[in-house]
Amino acid sequence: MGLVLGSGCLAGCGTERAVGPPSPVTSARPPATVAPCVLKVADPRAGRAARTRLLRDIDRYLAGRPGRIVFGAHDLVTGVRLGRGEHDDDIITASGAKVDILARLLLLRRTGLEPGERELASRMVRESDNAAADTLWRRVGAGGGMSALYRRAGMRETTPGPSRFWGGTTTSPADRIRLLTVLARGGAGLSAADRRLVLGLMGRVLPEQAWGVSAAARPGDRVALKNGWTPRPFVHNTWAVTSYGRITGPGRDLLLSVQTDRQAGEGQGIQAIEGLARLIGSRLDGLAPLSARPCAARPAA
Numbered sequence: 001m002g003l004v005l006g007s008g009c010l011a012g013c014g015t016e017r018a019v020g021p022p023s024p025v026t027s028a029r030p031p032a033t034v035a036p037c038v039l040k041v042a043d044p045r046a047g048r049a050a051r052t053r054l055l056r057d058i059d060r061y062l063a064g065r066p067g068r069i070v071f072g073a074h075d076l077v078t079g080v081r082l083g084r085g086e087h088d089d090d091i092i093t094a095s096g097a098k099v100d101i102l103a104r105l106l107l108l109r110r111t112g113l114e115p116g117e118r119e120l121a122s123r124m125v126r127e128s129d130n131a132a133a134d135t136l137w138r139r140v141g142a143g144g145g146m147s148a149l150y151r152r153a154g155m156r157e158t159t160p161g162p163s164r165f166w167g168g169t170t171t172s173p174a175d176r177i178r179l180l181t182v183l184a185r186g187g188a189g190l191s192a193a194d195r196r197l198v199l200g201l202m203g204r205v206l207p208e209q210a211w212g213v214s215a216a217a218r219p220g221d222r223v224a225l226k227n228g229w230t231p232r233p234f235v236h237n238t239w240a241v242t243s244y245g246r247i248t249g250p251g252r253d254l255l256l257s258v259q260t261d262r263q264a265g266e267g268q269g270i271q272a273i274e275g276l277a278r279l280i281g282s283r284l285d286g287l288a289p290l291s292a293r294p295c296a297a298r299p300a301a
Contacts (some may be wrong), residue, residue: 037295042288050286051082054279058084061279065272067238067262072173073280076184076253078288082280089157089172091259092240094228095128097146097161097169099198100179104140104149106194125201125226128209130167137166153188154178167230176244176257184246184253199224202245212243213256215274216281221249229266238262241269247281254284 062069062084070085093100102121105113113121120136123129140146143160146169150158155175161168182188183195190198202224214223225245232238244257258276263269 039293039295040290041293042290046289047287050289054283054287058276058279061276066264067260069258069260069272069276070173071258071276072177074177074255075284076255077251080284080287083173086173087157090170091242091261092230093169093171093242094167094230094240096226096228096242096244097166098124098128098133099202099226100146100149100169101133101136101140101166102198103190104145105136107149107189108140122201126205133166134164137164153182173257173259177255180244180246180255184255199246202226211270212273213245213247213258213277216254216256216277217247218249218281221247221252223247229269235262238264239266239269241266241273243273252284256280
């Protein structure tokens with residue numbers, strides 16, 4: 001009897017349920033979250049307003065400086081263009097013409113520079129060596145040879161210096177931008193290797209000659225430039241000081257040329273160029289602003 005009762009209790013006495021195989025252990029996880037979809041789109045209205053403010057401030061800056069100061073700027077990434085007097089074509093380049101001489105030489109030496117010419121080119125651009133420029137100016141055919149380069153590059157606002165005076169070449173900021181565009185993107189018959197050589201030398205000018213449009217660079221940007229400076233004893237003992245170059249970095253490929261004349265001295269010209277370059281470089285990004293917008297909802301399937 002006791003055996004039967006015991007068997008019955010084993011079968012189902014009490015309120016406990018039979019224990020089955022153990023369930024797998026699951027860890028508590030927070031519910032998955034989906035980041036909101038956001039689009040970055042151009043904001044033309046904000047860009048126009050920023051441009052108006054910058055040009056107003058540039059005009060105020062230029063009005064407060066002596067002499068003549070003209071400039072041209074083009075960002076190849078955003079397409080932004082700026083300028084004041086960018087087609088003034090009577091401003092002397094001085095040593096700024098040395099890059100032109102090298103570009104013409106490279107067009108003539110399709111199988112490579114002759115022995116010693118690479119060293120001359122380096123001294124001419126990196127050190128702004130006048131004797132090297134004299135030698136290469138003669139080899140490229142002086143003014144006649146340079147005119148051929150300018151026609152090929154579409155630089156209609158540049159006139160080579162007379163006779164042996166390469167430093168008397170006159171140009172405009174717009175034409176300096178055209179030359180920089182050729183160096184950055186190609187054209188005028190220059191190969192990729194030619195352009196790397198020229199920009200490489202411009203990127204390694206002596207530290208004491210790295211002033212000028214480099215003031216537009218942000219920390220970490222790369223700069224390739226060429227400057228020119230010369231006294232003008234027959235123009236009321238004033239100076240012409242110029243700087244042009246390429247500034248590249250995240251979201252930026254800025255081509256900038258600033259030219260001055262009738263400056264009281266070299267230092268005054270450098271100060272004017274750097275003040276303007278700094279103003280442009282610090283506010284350039286605001287001329288092509290992006291605004292955040294939520295993505296459009298997808299229709300239900």
